Amino acid sequence: MISITNLSYYLGDRALYENASLHIKPKDKIGLIGLNGTGKSTLLHLIVGNYQPDAGHISKSGGCTIGFLNQDLLSYQSDDSILSVAMQAFERANELQRQMDAVIHEMEVNYQDKLVDRLARIQEEFEALDGYSIQSKAEEILEGLGFSTADLQKPLRLFSGGWRMRVMLAKLLLQKPSLLMLDEPTNHLDLPSIQWVEKYVQSYENAVIVVSHDREFLDNVCDTMVEVSNQKLNYYGGNYSFYIEEKALRNEIQKGAYENQQAKIRQTERFIERFKAKATKAKQAQSRAKMLDRMDRVEAVVDENAKVHFRFQFTTQPGRHVLQLENVSKAYGDKEILKNTSISMERGDKIALIGANGKGKSTLLRVIAGTEPIEGERRLGHNVLFTFYAQHQLESLNIEHTILEELKYANPTKSETECRTILGCFLFTGEDVFKKIKVLSGGEKSRVALAKVLVSEANFLLLDEPTNHLDMQSVNILIQALRQYEGSFVVVSHDRFFVEAIASKIWYIDNREVKEYPGTYQEYEWWQEERGEEETAKGKEAVMTSLASMNAVKTAPAATAAPSKNGSSNGQALKQLQNKVNQLEKEIDELEKRKTEIEEKLADESVYSNPTKLAELNRQYADIKQKINKSTENWEQAVLEVDALG
Template sequence: MLVQLDGVSKAYGGQVLFRDVAWRIEPGERIGLVGPNGAGKTTLCRILAGLEEPDAGTVSRPRGSTVGYLPQEVGATAAGSVLAEALGGFEDVWRLEREMEEVAAALEATPTDALTARYGELQHRFDALGGYRLETEARAILTGLGFGATDLHRPLSEFSGGWRMRAALARLLLVRPALLLLDEPTNHLDLESLGWLESFLSSYDGAVVVVSHDRYFLNRMVSSIADLGPGGLTVYPGDYDGFLVEREARRELLEAQARNQAKRVAEIERFIERFRYKATKARQVQSRIKMLERLERVEVDDGARRIRFAFPQPPRTGRRVATLRRVRKAYGDNVVYAGIDLDVERGERVALVGVNGAGKSTLLRILAGVLPFDAGERTLGTHVEAHYYAQHQFDALDPGRTVLEELEAAAPDVAVTRLRTLLGAFLFTGDAVEKKVAVLSGGEKARLALAKMLVRPAALLCLDEPTNHLDLASREVLEEALASFPGTIVFISHDRYFINRIATKVIEVAGGALVPYPGDYDDYLAAKMRAAPAPAAVAGTAGRREPGPAPAAVERRRERGTGKPRVSPAVRELRRRLEEVERQIQALEARLRELGEALGDPALYADGERARAVTHEHKRAEEQVAWLMHEWESLSAELAAHE
């Protein structure tokens, strides 16, 4: 057992988040913590981490058990580089390394057997704590999470909150606590980094509790779902899809029990009413009154119910909905697109994918007509109007209006009953439609903005991360709405389940080029896997290819004349040099492992001269690896600039 909760309850300002939570987390478990926004998932994680105390109940942890917690938002940025942040969880190791350096300096000045023995002891401890592999592992994790080789020594303060979150995640993954608590870890990751994180966690030795609205991630990662609500916590075995099936089965069972109970209550109430004033039945009447008072009513959560809504039809268009020809866009010296072409046809649902910074949002905004471009043509088809949705759409909501008033302003000729039904489909039910926009959460504003867009749909919807701020229930609502939408959709999303549900085509944006793949996200992945494998990564940086070079299939298309020119001799030479440096690093790291094992053997220090020779060779090998890593970073940056 890693942590156990018994009767844990928590409230804020009189509002109960959850009560009587009983939960036992065992080593190696993979748990998805789900529940509606505001259910208290983050608070429960903080209680598990020991950062917050419950109002009632007990939290038990075995002595020596380690817990790591990644919050949704990082605090103040620490001084130092990205690599230093990732390595910052091992101060005891670095203190030991500093002592080793002091002893090594003393050895060089005055070699003695006592100093040699002391150095050997320190090296043995350093090796046992993983000191020789930590930087290599940190580089591998940071690369997997999307940092380029040239990013690792940049100050962390230069990066956005999302990238600082990745550095904080790298630090946690490197420490490897027995219990890893991740609160929305996928929010700031692109698709490539998500795939890497899944691969890393699949072989993680400890237990993992993850809060996520990413259904694809949950289905791949977890072995059970913990569903948090006001009444407590219910654990379901299996992945998220299995949880939905089991929850629906339980709800149907509860509904049947509630119907039977209601029928029985009605019979008892009729008996009481009929014989209330008959003296001969007084004892039986009182018995039934007490029976009703003691009866525990079966309650059914209607939150899982979905209101169906037939969205208005957009105008019918011709086959060609939108066209871009020879479009060029640059921000100063940074040329994002040098002359791209794009055709979008009626009924297509196109997902734009690619690493962060590839230019997806720029392309979507150009297509929607909200961003001017430097050269080229943008043409919309007959009867085509484009609607653009992004997070800044929240600013267009009037904070002084209610939810219903905001929708009425967007569609004044639509009946209020129909607007209420639409809002119900987006989870605004009952008095929620009278809430002021000013007090809505980010997720509620997102749902309202989407409802406003769909009550008057255009033939072309351009959606930039429409699932951001939406919990799982809200995402399902949006999926259903868009799946039945008869118009054309071009969208950006890091939600792979959402892409699979909606997309009929995937376009990869990479290196200023657009590469189409028919089908959904899984089809796209399969096509990528069928392409030639990526070149081997540098030892210690496996897990993610540096963004820049196109996949092999794309490279072949370009060389046939559909985009960039053939690979230049300069690029080929850079690649050859890079591969040679990689081979040298791999050989040296293998030798370092051998030397590390030798230094960890106490028998070595019986021969002082031999111990000094091995120590010296180990130090020289470390210096060579450091120099080669610097050379590799320089070559990688130069290659990226050429490509």
């Protein structure tokens, strides 16, 4: 479908690509990976034709269409509704709709057979394009990406850059190009939206190229990985997990070949040095020197898995209790974010705060930091020293400082050697540390800001989307740093691999309350799936019970229904049934309260770390759920009987 042959592309005197080749087939799902600055986004621009190669060529098959989602689209604005912008994907159908409207309007004042014929032809093509369902398709995709039904008629200009990017993604998905190119699509998506896009891309019938640093996303949607390395496009026939294993194997082979070649080069160079001046051996020495010049050199293996070789320390140890929120409420005007919620954390807690955008995750971090006015009480524990990393903090970096000066400013007690060691772990080596902040890319600024946070000697960290703009190597460094960090932290992130790697507890906001799951992200996902299956089963059971009850009422014999002809008997029975309904409603409310109390106890460390208590509470929990189900069935039956008598 698309063939890249002997591609070369230069930025000044630096080669991004040198004789690189790749063939993209229909239905390929390609993950394009590599370190920041290696040219991944540049390759997408070359494919779409925004840039021209310096050598080689890129050929496309006839009829090949390309859709490109890139970060430049963040700046796109329009007064049209987001539904209208997304529906711009259907150019021909929209044009036919305008033609139909014009013909119908003309027929209202000048009815002619030729207009009827023209309308029929337009409608036939419109139906062939499935024109009557394009709005529902656009609505489905926009809502899948996190927009509410009410949002669909709002102008695009009212939304932030991240939400505008979602609209442009929806438009591309609706166009269904032969090749869909997505540059960091997960950067501006929350977890439910990422999972929705995953399912969509998995079932997408055409080819896809994704540039992403989200390992889980790449694993779930890609069947091929292409790594940009050493100015080449290196092909791996599997997902990201396969790539990791295969690359390790290739590196081992390359390392052996490199070492063997280096040994041969050293031996040859010794021979040349020893015999070049000896008349009887000079010719052989010259021959071997020419052989060395012609030799295809094997590249040394570069270890891209940087390790953190220092420990993050703090001098002030906090007390056992780090944070306590009690009956906290927070609202912006009429919009309630938190309502009477209480939560606590203790020393050493490693917490990931997850959930959909708009639930209040960043607001909660600001509440914890004390920068948001609230109703209720926020208490930090004894000797708790916190620092807060948020995306806007990149703007607080002093652009006139060098990287080294900025780190020393964050912690003056660190020596230059210590600072350079820390910066080396964040991929700033050699002369890099003397670069001014103002010349750094967004990803580089993120690394500097994170390094500042981790050397601040705070014993409590608040991190809001710390992996945004970081490549996989930088994310790996951050994971290592947080794993060895001995303090406590709360991290907001939509990167599932990152969350699974660093968090021992999960916080989520449900119905304006902060709730805790005492386990890893993977365990939390399993628990949520089980809850979903239980709710589905309960719903099906309720429906079946209602249907059975309705059938029983309909097929009841006449003799049973006879008392209803007597007004007095009918009124008495109705009154008794209504009392029964009211009593059952109170019973269900009490059971639900008891169920909530047990759930709170199950989240208590003193309970789930005690097998005896845990087993007893699990038994009580199962018993209470069974009672709720039974009482709900009785309530539904009583309501149906009231309806039948009424």
